[in-house]
Amino acid sequence: MIGCISGGRIYDPVHGKSGVVSDVFVEDGRIAAPRDGGRVDIRCDASGLVVMAGALDIHSHIAGGKVNLARLLMTEDHRIEMRSHSAIARSGSGYVSPSTFATGYRYAAMGYTAAFEPAMVPSNARAAHLEMADVPIADKGAYVMLGNEELLLQMLAEGAEQEEINDYVAWMMHATAALGVKTVNPGGISAFKFNGRGLEIEQAGPHYGVAPRRLIQALARAVREIGVHHPLHVHCNNLGVPGNIDTTLATIAAAEGFPIHLTHAQFHSYGTEGDRHFSSAAARLAEAVNRNPNVTIDVGQIMFGQTVTASGDTMAQYRNHRLASPDKWIVMDIECDGGCGLVPFRYRDNNFVNALQWAIGLELFLLIEDPWQVFLTTDHPNGAPFTSYPRLIRLLMDRGFRNDCLAQIHPAARAATVLGTIDREYTLDEIAIMTRAGPARILGLADRGHLGVGAAADIAIYAEDQNRERMFEAPRHVFKDGVEVARRGELLAAPASATHIVKPDFDAAIERRIKSFFDDHMTVSFDHFRISEAELADGGVRVIEHACRPRTRS
Amino acid sequence: MSLGDVSTITCPFCGLACDDLPRSPAGVESRGCAKASQGFARGLTAVDHRVRGIESQLEAAAAAAASILRKARLPLITGLGADLAGIRALIALAEKAGAAIDRWQSSAQQANLEVIRDSGAFLGTFSEIANRAEAILLVGRAPGEAYPRLGERLFRNRAPLYRTNPPWVTFLGPDAGAFADLSLAEHLACQSGGFVEALGALSGLLLGRKLNAKHAAGIPIEALAALSNRLKAAHHSAILWDAAHFPAAEREIAVRILLHILRTLNRTTRSVGLPLGGSDNALGVSQALLWQTGWPSRICFSRGVPEHDPWLYDAERLVGDGEADALVWTAVISPAPPPATSLPTIAIVAADTAIGGTPDVVIRAGVPALDHGGAIVRADNVVALPISATRSSELPTVAEAVREILTRLGEDAP
Numbered sequence: 004m005i006g007c008i009s010g011g012r013i014y015d016p017v018h019g020k021s022g023v024v025s026d027v028f029v030e031d032g033r034i035a036a037p038r039d040g041g042r043v044d045i046r047c048d049a050s051g052l053v054v055m056a057g058a059l060d061i062h063s064h065i066a067g068g069k070v071n072l073a074r075l076l077m078t079e080d081h082r083i084e085m086r087s088h089s090a091i092a093r094s095g096s097g098y099v100s101p102s103t104f105a106t107g108y109r110y111a112a113m114g115y116t117a118a119f120e121p122a123m124v125p126s127n128a129r130a131a132h133l134e135m136a137d138v139p140i141a142d143k144g145a146y147v148m149l150g151n152e153e154l155l156l157q158m159l160a161e162g163a164e165q166e167e168i169n170d171y172v173a174w175m176m177h178a179t180a181a182l183g184v185k186t187v188n189p190g191g192i193s194a195f196k197f198n199g200r201g202l203e204i205e206q207a208g209p210h211y212g213v214a215p216r217r218l219i220q221a222l223a224r225a226v227r228e229i230g231v232h233h234p235l236h237v238h239c240n241n242l243g244v245p246g247n248i249d250t251t252l253a254t255i256a257a258a259e260g261f262p263i264h265l266t267h268a269q270f271h272s273y274g275t276e277g278d279r280h281f282s283s284a285a286a287r288l289a290e291a292v293n294r295n296p297n298v299t300i301d302v303g304q305i306m307f308g309q310t311v312t313a314s315g316d317t318m319a320q321y322r323n324h325r326l327a328s329p330d331k332w333i334v335m336d337i338e339c340d341g342g343c344g345l346v347p348f349r350y351r352d353n354n355f356v357n358a359l360q361w362a363i364g365l366e367l368f369l370l371i372e373d374p375w376q377v378f379l380t381t382d383h384p385n386g387a388p389f390t391s392y393p394r395l396i397r398l399l400m401d402r403g404f405r406n407d408c409l410a411q412i413h414p415a416a417r418a419a420t421v422l423g424t425i426d427r428e429y430t431l432d433e434i435a436i437m438t439r440a441g442p443a444r445i446l447g448l449a450d451r452g453h454l455g456v457g458a459a460a461d462i463a464i465y466a467e468d469q470n471r472e473r474m475f476e477a478p479r480h481v482f483k484d485g486v487e488v489a490r491r492g493e494l495l496a497a498p499a500s501a502t503h504i505v506k507p508d509f510d511a512a513i514e515r516r517i518k519s520f521f522d523d524h525m526t527v528s529f530d531h532f533r534i535s536e537a538e539l540a541d542g543g544v545r546v547i548e549h550a551c552r553p554r555t556r557s
Numbered sequence: 558m559s560l561g562d563v564s565t566i567t568c569p570f571c572g573l574a575c576d577d578l579p580r581s582p583a584g585v586e587s588r589g590c591a592k593a594s595q596g597f598a599r600g601l602t603a604v605d606h607r608v609r610g611i612e613s614q615l616e617a618a619a620a621a622a623a624s625i626l627r628k629a630r631l632p633l634i635t636g637l638g639a640d641l642a643g644i645r646a647l648i649a650l651a652e653k654a655g656a657a658i659d660r661w662q663s664s665a666q667q668a669n670l671e672v673i674r675d676s677g678a679f680l681g682t683f684s685e686i687a688n689r690a691e692a693i694l695l696v697g698r699a700p701g702e703a704y705p706r707l708g709e710r711l712f713r714n715r716a717p718l719y720r721t722n723p724p725w726v727t728f729l730g731p732d733a734g735a736f737a738d739l740s741l742a743e744h745l746a747c748q749s750g751g752f753v754e755a756l757g758a759l760s761g762l763l764l765g766r767k768l769n770a771k772h773a774a775g776i777p778i779e780a781l782a783a784l785s786n787r788l789k790a791a792h793h794s795a796i797l798w799d800a801a802h803f804p805a806a807e808r809e810i811a812v813r814i815l816l817h818i819l820r821t822l823n824r825t826t827r828s829v830g831l832p833l834g835g836s837d838n839a840l841g842v843s844q845a846l847l848w849q850t851g852w853p854s855r856i857c858f859s860r861g862v863p864e865h866d867p868w869l870y871d872a873e874r875l876v877g878d879g880e881a882d883a884l885v886w887t888a889v890i891s892p893a894p895p896p897a898t899s900l901p902t903i904a905i906v907a908a909d910t911a912i913g914g915t916p917d918v919v920i921r922a923g924v925p926a927l928d929h930g931g932a933i934v935r936a937d938n939v940v941a942l943p944i945s946a947t948r949s950s951e952l953p954t955v956a957e958a959v960r961e962i963l964t965r966l967g968e969d970a971p
Contacts, residue, residue: 068939071847075674081851087861088652094863096851102863103848126682130941133641133932134848153688153718196689198792198827210719321823324677331677336829337939338684339718345677523716526683528565531576531942538932538943542642 004044005030006485011049011464014435015056017444017453021432027054029460032484036456047487049464052479055435056452057116057461059442062236062266062301063383064313065106065138066120067131067145069343072333073100073313073384076345079329080309091497093139099310099384107139108497109390112489114463114478117142117451117503118389121185121236121266122315124148126338126527128179129534135502136544140488144182144446144503146236147175148315150218151192152340154520160211165224166556167516172225173509174517178533180504182446182549183233184226185266187315188240189218192342195318202318204240204253215240219257227261229507230551232447234262234299239271242319246275248284252291255298264445267303267382269364281356283363283420289370292377299445300371301378304364304395306387307352313345313384320344339524350387358416362409368399369425374436375444392438393476399429400471447549448503460485501545508554567944569640569890569926570596572835572936573683573704585947590705599892599927601908601950607919615920615953615961622885622903622918623965629883629901631859632656635872636895636905638837638888640931640944643922643955644845647887650959653966657857657881659872660842661888661896665801667867668808669832670843670853672816679819681795681829682937687711688718689827690795692787693726696752696815697802700833701738704936707833708738711797720793727784729755729776730802745784747774753807756814759785763821788822799833835936837890844934876900886916887955889924890933905958908950923952 006029013020013027028035028043064070074081074097081096086105088094095105110118118138123131123145135143149155149172158167172184190208191199197209204215223235239254241247251271255263265271268288276282292298309328314320317334321344324332328349336342350357364386371377379396383389398405402425409423417423429437443452450458462482468474477492488496514529521529540546566585567576570592578593579586587593606618613621626632634651637644637660651658660666672678686693693712700707712724729745730752747755751774758773762785768778788794796815803811815830822828834840843853850856850863855870857863868874875881876898884902886895892910895902902916907924923929930945931954953961 066848068844071844074847074851075670075853076677078674081865085851085862085864088858093649094652094850094858094861096863100851102851105851124939126684127939127941129932129943130844130934130939133941134844137645137849196685196793196827327677331675333673333678333680334823335678335680335939336682336685336827338682339688524684524688524714524718526687526710526714527940527942528576530564531567535943 005042006045007043008047008049011052011054013054014431015454016432016436016440018455027454029485032460034454034456034458034460053465055463056439056454057463058114058438060115060118061378061442062121062380063118063389065118066134067123068127069313072345073311077311092494099388103137107141108494111140111481112492114481115141116461116483120145122148124337124341125179126340136542139497140483140500142501146183146185147179147181148185148187148341150186150189150222156211156213159213168221169225169229170509170513173229173507174513177506180534180539182503182505183236185236186222187238188318189215191240191318196336202240204250216257219254220259223258223261223263228555230554231505231507234264236264236266238266242270242316245273245281247271247273248287255291260297262297265300268300268367269303272363277419285363285366286370292371299376301380302364302367303380303382303386305350305360306391307350309349310384310387311347315341315343317342317344320346352412355413355415358412359419362420362422365422369427374433375441378442379437393472396475397472402428501547503547505549505551507551567942568593569933569944571704573706574935574942575706576942592705599909604908604921606921609917610915618918618920619961620965622962625883625901626654631881632883633872633875633881634658634885635661636886636888637842638890639955640925640933641841641845642931644842646956646959648849650963652858655859657870657875659855659870661872663854666834666839667854668800668812672809672812676816678816679823679830681831682939686795687714689793690724691720692791692794693724694796695728696798697730698732708740712740745776745780747776750804752803752811756811760814760818794828797831797833833936838933840938841934889922889955905955920958921952922955922958928952929954
């Protein structure tokens with residue numbers, strides 16, 4: 004079957020196309036070579052419309068034990084928002100912590116064709132994959148959370164060679180079927196289990212004496228040397244703490260030039276200036292990003308309203324539990340390899356701190372010069388649910404709208420931000436980079452995020468509208484693997500989606516070390532900790548393995 | 558590289574889901590566990606599907622089931638004792654049939670869910686407790702029979718990473734039943750129905766309150782004060798309870814106080830809670846329901862959307878009050894027969910389930926870990942474990958059987 008999307012204005016930064024009018028051919032779920040004349044089975048008239056690759060969300064908490072705990076806590080959210088089943092769709096509920104089917108449908112209706120779960124606790128990996136199997140349409144993948152496992156801390160404390168760390172990380176990625184590696188408050192989740200209530204980047208952690216800096220250095224290097232495309236995905240120490248910009252900049256230094264991705268950077272760009280000892284340090288982080296091409300960030304923008312924060316960072320979540328709204332929260336220590344914390348949150352524009360957080364996120368977007376280095380996220384659901392992306396895009400593309408919103412926030416926060424002095428407006432090219440080409444490139448998904456021949460036919464088509472929120476919230480057409488799945492926000496089809504993984508090489512000798520740790524200490528056997536390929540594909544899940552770069556020796 | 562073969566088996570027959578049972582040509586070694594030993598010895602006594610007592614093919618049984626579901630105004634899908642694939646299929650069936658769905662006898666789990674979602678929680682998993690807890694408070698009745706290897710796996714594990722001595726285990730509850738395995742250091746015997754009083758006193762003591770009473774639920778206050786000091790002094794402690802062991806009238810309040818105690822302790826030291834339970838993959842049910850529908854239990858699809866009401870859609874109430882008009886009973890992890898009712902009944906049960914009466918449809922399905930593999934969720938609500946077949950049989954899995962019904966239900970749908 005050959006399809007043709009004809010006459011649209013193509014925004015495909017990978018191929019230098021910026022609004023050029025051209026046809027896009029689709030065959031067997033892939034972008035096909037242009038053909039003059041010849042057979043076309045289905046034509047989609049895109050005259051006057053904007054055509055982009057499907058969007059990818061690089062950081063969105065869509066599945067896993069902590070998301071289920073968030074659903075459990077957010078009773079009202081699920082009562083308010085319920086959707087019925089239909090001939091093509093399953094039912095569901097929830098707005099800030101939607102059920103899995105609803106998650107897939109909403110992403111697709113918004114032109115997103117992939118979303119990546121960033122905090123898969125190793126011991127929860129099997130459950131997370133089973134859950135992700137029920138996210139339809141939008142492809143998935145997960146970053147395994149490392150940097151707080153007692154085994155890794157033990158290895159570092161004993162002075163393990165980098166090669167051994169590399170084998171360990173590669174093995175963990177295999178065992179948990181991961182696409183990337185994330186570290187969350189490196190060392191801090193473990194420290195919290197020893198009753199540590201804070202951990203500075205240079206501070207020796209309890210019991211093992213390993214400082215976060217060492218963990219960041221070892222993991223960033225490991226990820227690079229085992230050939231995984233996505234750089235170490237870092238949730239820095241000291242999330243949410245005024246003055247944490249120093250920690251964030253020290254984290255960049257700790258990577259020692261290896262590629263590093265700082266996630267939800269808004270929550271890590273705080274100074275201590277002003278009467279309230281809370282200020283924006285976005286300019287300092289932006290400057291560091293502008294200067295260090297090895298660094299990428301996603302913003303973790305907050306938007307005003309009710310949400311729930313779901314994080315692996317038990318230390319930070321416990322610290323923030325007094326801010327819970329409604330006043331209930333869950334903290335969980337997990338299997339000597341991680342943790343999770345859930346704190347419902349209502350961001351208010353008339354609250355100084357919340358209002359400044361909002362401005363800090365936007366400052367980051369607008370002060371970082373290269374859109375290839377910054378990605379659009381709200382750290383769903385921590386800053387806001389992913390459904391607020393269209394409004395966020397409008398804030399970036401429309402200075403007038405932005406300034407109108409700025410006028411409504413807490414006056415002291417307005418006075419403390421440079422946002423009003425920034426004229427920059429994102430272009431459609433830049434939006435296409437930061438929501439498509441950029442995330443696909445940084446994840447190593449060579450056939451996503453662009454419209455070149457051979458790419459997956461994941462395509463979103465928008466009607467031009469000066470109101471960019473309206474434009475981006477309900478694309479005219481959305482195609483997933485060549486199938487039209489949504490039109491003007493309405494679901495047309497709900498095909499199963501794929502799970503993206505990598506399998507970096509490792510030396511099998513590492514298994515002896517890991518197995519002996521499991522045999523001695525864990526309540527799950529080494530054999531069952533690992534997810535087998537058959538399990539992963541069980542129930543018809545399509546697994547897409549991406550090649551790694553050749554392994555390099557340290 | 559290697560990612561070698563699996564040499565041990567996961568046991569699905571209680572919430573501990575021990576996954577260290579050696580497998581040999583002779584069978585599965587139960588490591589001294591009566592539940593595992595019974596579970597892996599279960600027989601294949603009846604393998605025929607039946608429609609109104611008459612032996613039938615699966616397709617015919619599924620068609621008869623679909624016909625019952627089409628006629629019903631409020632079918633109830635309950636039991637739910639299956640692996641995750643089976644549960645996911647049963648949720649799809651509930652949605653399509655406009656049915657209510659809930660586990661059977663789910664009040665204990667419901668109490669934990671209600672209190673946790675209303676007030677939050679401080680929780681921990683098996684390996685956390687096994688490696689860190691210096692003091693353990695166990696509340697309820699003796700768990701020996703329900704969780705035969707609890708002491709071995711969580712209290713007396715071989716080489717804990719951090720605690721240097723065996724944990725000080727306090728049992729607070731009325732009876733002194735099967736404790737052999739638990740290495741109890743002390744037993745604070747409270748009167749039956751005295752959990753709220755005893756835990757309330759402990760909670761007050763932890764907050765530094767002076768109590769004038771000399772006893773709480775029959776326990777000397779000095780003993781509770783000593784426990785309070787022990788928990789506060791421990792670097793790490795754990796509190797384990799089985800809400801099914803609390804009398805219904807005090808269940809929610811007892812759980813609420815336990816979670817409050819955990820919050821108090823964590824102001825100055827570390828302590829985690831572990832609600833026990835999880836037999837018949839109960840946590841797999843709440844997990845799959847949460848991710849697929851947004852609700853953990855007691856859901857009804859009669860209006861197309863997943864509506865949750867902890868009272869209205871309680872399975873036992875729906876049957877007891879005569880509101881459900883058809884029953885889909887699924888239980889294969891345990892050989893539990895459907896409850897005795899006059900409702901049109903579709904029973905998806907194991908080959909060794911003894912059924913009284915003649916349900917309209919009986920589908921004999923495989924038992925996870927005997928007839929087929931899959932996955933279940935352990936009682937700590939975090940770890941899903943793989944299970945594998947240990948015998949060969951022709952029985953369909955619950956998921957396969959339910960998909961057959963779903964297909965038939967779709968065929969004649971308007």
